Amino acid sequence: MSRSERLLDLIQILRRYRRPVSGRTLAGEMGVSIRTLYRDIATLQGQGAPIEGEAGLGYVLKPGFMLPPLMFTDEEIEAIVLGSRWVARQPDTRLSEAATDALAKIAAVLPEDLREDLDATALLVGPRSELVENIDLGTVRQAIRNERKLGFLYRDAGGAASERLVWPFALGFFDKVRVVAAWCETRQAFRHFRADRMSDLNPTDIRYPRRRQVLLKEWRVTLDAQRRQPDA
Amino acid sequence: MSRSERLLDLIQILRRYRRPVSGRTLAGEMGVSIRTLYRDIATLQGQGAPIEGEAGLGYVLKPGFMLPPLMFTDEEIEAIVLGSRWVARQPDTRLSEAATDALAKIAAVLPEDLREDLDATALLVGPRSELVENIDLGTVRQAIRNERKLGFLYRDAGGAASERLVWPFALGFFDKVRVVAAWCETRQAFRHFRADRMSDLNPTDIRYPRRRQVLLKEWRVTLDAQRRQPDA
DNA sequence: AACGCTGCTGCCAGAATCTGACAGTAGGGT
DNA sequence: ACCCTACTGTCAGATTCTGGCAGCAGCGTT
Numbered sequence: 001m002s003r004s005e006r007l008l009d010l011i012q013i014l015r016r017y018r019r020p021v022s023g024r025t026l027a028g029e030m031g032v033s034i035r036t037l038y039r040d041i042a043t044l045q046g047q048g049a050p051i052e053g054e055a056g057l058g059y060v061l062k063p064g065f066m067l068p069p070l071m072f073t074d075e076e077i078e079a080i081v082l083g084s085r086w087v088a089r090q091p092d093t094r095l096s097e098a099a100t101d102a103l104a105k106i107a108a109v110l111p112e113d114l115r116e117d118l119d120a121t122a123l124l125v126g127p128r129s130e131l132v133e134n135i136d137l138g139t140v141r142q143a144i145r146n147e148r149k150l151g152f153l154y155r156d157a158g159g160a161a162s163e164r165l166v167w168p169f170a171l172g173f174f175d176k177v178r179v180v181a182a183w184c185e186t187r188q189a190f191r192h193f194r195a196d197r198m199s200d201l202n203p204t205d206i207r208y209p210r211r212r213q214v215l216l217k218e219w220r221v222t223l224d225a226q227r228r229q230p231d232a
Numbered sequence: 233m234s235r236s237e238r239l240l241d242l243i244q245i246l247r248r249y250r251r252p253v254s255g256r257t258l259a260g261e262m263g264v265s266i267r268t269l270y271r272d273i274a275t276l277q278g279q280g281a282p283i284e285g286e287a288g289l290g291y292v293l294k295p296g297f298m299l300p301p302l303m304f305t306d307e308e309i310e311a312i313v314l315g316s317r318w319v320a321r322q323p324d325t326r327l328s329e330a331a332t333d334a335l336a337k338i339a340a341v342l343p344e345d346l347r348e349d350l351d352a353t354a355l356l357v358g359p360r361s362e363l364v365e366n367i368d369l370g371t372v373r374q375a376i377r378n379e380r381k382l383g384f385l386y387r388d389a390g391g392a393a394s395e396r397l398v399w400p401f402a403l404g405f406f407d408k409v410r411v412v413a414a415w416c417e418t419r420q421a422f423r424h425f426r427a428d429r430m431s432d433l434n435p436t437d438i439r440y441p442r443r444r445q446v447l448l449k450e451w452r453v454t455l456d457a458q459r460r461q462p463d464a
Numbered sequence: 465a466a467c468g469c470t471g472c473t474g475c476c477a478g479a480a481t482c483t484g485a486c487a488g489t490a491g492g493g494t
Numbered sequence: 495a496c497c498c499t500a501c502t503g504t505c506a507g508a509t510t511c512t513g514g515c516a517g518c519a520g521c522g523t524t
Contacts, residue, residue, distance in 0.1 A: 002510095003482075004236060012343050022499065033484045038501065048303045055500040056492035064305045068341055071280045073296045075330035076337070078373075082405065083315025083331060098307035099315060105308070109300050111244050141310075173314065234481095235511075254470065265513045270472065287471045288521035 006030060010040055011049065011066045020058030077114070081106070090173065094138035133178065133195045137171070140180055140195075143203050144168050147212050150182070151202035154193055166191070167208035169215040183208075183215060190219050235272075238262060242272055243281065243298045252290030309346070313338070322405065326370030365410065365427045369403070372412055372427075375435050376400050379444050382414070383434035386425055398423070399440035401447040415440075415447060422451050 001009075013029055014021070027037040041059065045051055050062035072080070084106075087099035107115050135152070143150040151165045166182035178195040233241075245261055246253070259269040273291065277283055282294035304312070316338075319331035339347050367384070375382040383397045398414035410427040 015343060015345075023501095024499085035485070036483055039482085042501090047301060050303065053500055054492075055490070056498060058499070062305075064303055065309055065342070065346060067299065067302045067304060067338070069279055069301055070299045070337055070341065071282065071296055072299060072334060072337070073294075073330065074377075075326060075373075076334040077297055079319045079327050079331035080312060080316055080334050082327070083317070083319040084312055085315070086318050086405070087311045087315040094307060095311050095314070098305065099311035102304060102308040102312050105302055105304070106299070109302065110297070111247060114297060145306075173318070255472095256470085267514070268512055271512085274472090285471055286521075287519070288469060290470070 006032070007040055007044055008066065008068055010037075010044065011061065014051065014059065014061035015065070017060075020054070020060050022058040023053075026059065077106075091133055091137075091178075093136070095141070133198075135195060135198050135201045137178065137195060139201050139203050140168060141171060144171060144212065147207055149185075149204045149206045149208050151204065152193075152198045153200040155197045155199070162186075164193075166193075167210065167215065169212045169219070181219060183210075183219075190222055238264070239272055239276055240298065240300055242269075242276065243293065246283065246291065246293035247297070249292075252286070252292045254290040255285075258291065309338075309342075323365055323369075323410075325368070327373070365430075367427060367430050367433045369410065369427060371433050371435050372400060373403060376403060376444065379439055381417075381436045381438045381440050383436065384425075384430045385432040387429045387431070394418075396425075398425075399442065399447065401444045401451070413451060415442075422454055 009030060010026065013026060023034055023037050023041070027034045030037070032040075041051055041053065044066075047066075049066060050064055051059055052062065053059045081103065084099045084103045088096045088103065090096050090099075140150065142148075147167075147169075149165055150168050151163070153161055154164050155161045163186075165185045166180075167185070168180050168182040170181040172179040172181060172192075180193045180195060180198070182191060182193065183189070184191040241262060242258065245258060255266055255269050255273070259266045262269070264272075273283055273285065276298075279298075281298060282296055283291055284294065285291045313335065316331045316335045320328045320335065322328050322331075372382065374380075379399075379401075381397055382400050383395070385393055386396050387393045395418075397417045398412075399417070400412050400414040402413040404411040404413060404424075412425045412427060412430070414423060414425065415421075416423040
């Protein structure tokens, strides 16, 4: 196994552990001496990997991921850049900042001529959506990622407010609105919630009892069924 | 200089040449023996770089670009994936295919757990726009990239058709429509053209006499001016 | 047909790098 | 006080990389 492959493996192993891991453990898992492990860690940190080591504890990889060298065609790069710009325009602050950061990272490694092309590029996205949401969509995405129940107040189309506890599993981006798809505990059914009508977000630590992928699949089936019998 | 850095350099050097280059030249430019160069080329090809070598001619890098190893946070990856999905939904066939390809490449290198997350992910984009365009936006983007004049028929809001020859420099993606921004030779002014009203595209080989970046800058100034004096 | 240029592969010895082991310093937790 | 840990320096042996050489095959020109 070449050195560069091993470095990638090291990242993957670190990803698996959430708690700090000792260098000794890591070295054992990769079949390599501790000394070499220290050198590998140093190399990765030199390449910008957010690995933190503390004496008496071990190593932790801050949540993230390393993309190995990858070839893209000009059009693929353009597609990624255009898409990231679109995301950067979305009202979801955390996500749009992430998109901006990602663009900056990509631009930093592009050869000069290509970077110029992108700076002054040719692919523009429309203006930022005007609709204001008074909740932090980042919180919602976190609940989705961690499969946690989420409470909030919902104001429906008629204006009536109700309190909800749901299992959120997806976030939809439409032209004007963002929609949270979830299983609603109160109603015992799949429901969609427009983000601009939600308020008083109350994230919990309670894990909901189903896997997100499963919910997503069932929800799609439900959607299909509704499409076939529109007024059931 | 480490080997991996040298490989990256090699790509950049190859990018510069448009015509085939002999391995000897490349080896000289990098200060390395021919034998090593052959090995480097083989390594790059093994990593998926589209380098083609032909006996009696030399090496050519098909247009494209190699992204070196890069760290992204979870949110940055999500942003890129979401953005690419949005692009994949656009009616611009070539670009949306490129987005799909890029997603596939990224998914291929993601660790299993993260890939699952993305497959069943959580971030969805709205339905594909319904508006049909009867021109190939890929042709337009190519004209923009290469700074070539472009001819076409335009049907304005009133329905009147006219023939245009323009210097296209930007492509805008709005909620429903795509718009080509260009300097119009006939009108001697910056004009915007809705893609759905364009037809009979006639790409030329004639390079237009200004740099794209310059046109873009001037156009922005013009827009600002119009904003201040709305009915000038 | 012959020649030169080129890509490409196998081989091998020397150079460069990587690796493992040991020793030692410093910080954190119990 | 003790143990566990991160981290650094050093050095010899293992591993990999590199350059030179020889040889085969495809392409274009003469």
